[in-house]
Amino acid sequence: MSALRLTGAALGRLMREDKLSFLGLVILVLLILVGLLGPWLPLGDPTRIAAGPRLGPPSWAFPFGTDELGRSYLPRVVEGIRATFLLSIVAVSITAVIGSFFGMLAGYFRGMTDHLVARGADILFAFPAIIVGLLVAALMGPGQISAVAVISIATIPLFIRVVRSVTLSVAGRGFVTASEVAGATPWRVMIVHILPNIIGAVIVQLTYAMSIGMIIESTLSYLGLGVQPPQASLGSLLREGSAYLTIAPWLVLSAGIVLSLAIMSVNLVGDAIRDAIEPLKGRALS
Template structure:
């Protein structure tokens, strides 16, 4: 573990530390003395940041800091659930396409191209029209947007492994195709999957925030960073701290995820990682 971190540059370490801090803040936020995010009239309406209310208050007099902390947890959790589900499905489909080839490869690859052609916002409008706005719709949209990325990456890596000697030897020894994929191919592509998962998480957070900003994500009293941005945008001219605080936290979270993805990539590619430091 320490040798891996020794190959990571300082900026990536900062991103990893920031990501850990934000995740821990989101998880333990309800147990910290930050105030009740749902308490109406905790302070003056739309008051500016102060020692008592570091992020100010919203239009109902609720302290905005605990609401932002709730938003961190909601955005991370929803995006992570969607991306993990997508990673499992995309890895399976990518291995099937790359290993079997032929009709299976054509069907999976063309299906990924079709999904890739849909803009995330358009897919969100279509899914929300069918399923209604909410967290399930947001998970579906994130899955539709990130699934082609997983399929393409896993398919490409699997194609490069399918003709390797140890794969051919396993097939000659009588191993079934599924055993070959699970026992021999999956361990060799897991690094690429993890790297893609980190980048897909940042994409998922952007999509979730955009959907919530448009009112297609989680609904009140559910709070995410995107819904807090939408809430603050109505008072931007005389209470800009609502947008600035939630927007800054969202930007920091996405930056931290991307920097962590770079760190994971450099750790899995030592030569490339040393050339960048």
């Protein structure tokens, strides 16, 4: 816990000094708040048909314009933010638990355990996310559960590789050896001694996996394999708007800009966390 408090203090200091990372944090917090509070904000009903003219341009009444059914696009984009963030967070959280567990197993026990886990991660890593999405959608059908499954499968190898590498370096330190000599069980060593020393790397990887998860979710929804109508995600809104790109480009621009801001903000926050944990390896502060 003391290491986490030190990391938190370093992160706060870095945010104050690094204006770009601070901007990313502000954008990320605003997007999450807007997505969570969207149903209670006075934005309108995202499913109300003929709320305005079909394919109407942005105006005071409809800041993001209207779609082909006359639905206000602003509440639909807010709904898309909530869906994209929620699915990515759920999937990456599941991945973090599973990937960290197997990564610690491989890094601590080594030998055959390390070989099996590493080869399994390599096999998963060899499959492109789109191919996995097609296979999962064929087995489970398109939808949110399929999107979560695909994101988890695609990001688990990344967690396993990172956690395994960090565990290998921590497992050889003196305090781990002293704990083993004192008779601590392998599970106690991993939970009490190794896990607190790798949690920083897990958090950094979590942020990067979050951005990857949003890209995968948006891609799946764009292809019709993720969130299904009438619900919206940023990817499905891009798919719907692409059909009217020449006559209503604001549909694609609004969803695309919001998605880009979300991914950029997550990556900037991830860079700040990395720099706080490894200041000598981080990028120069602006």
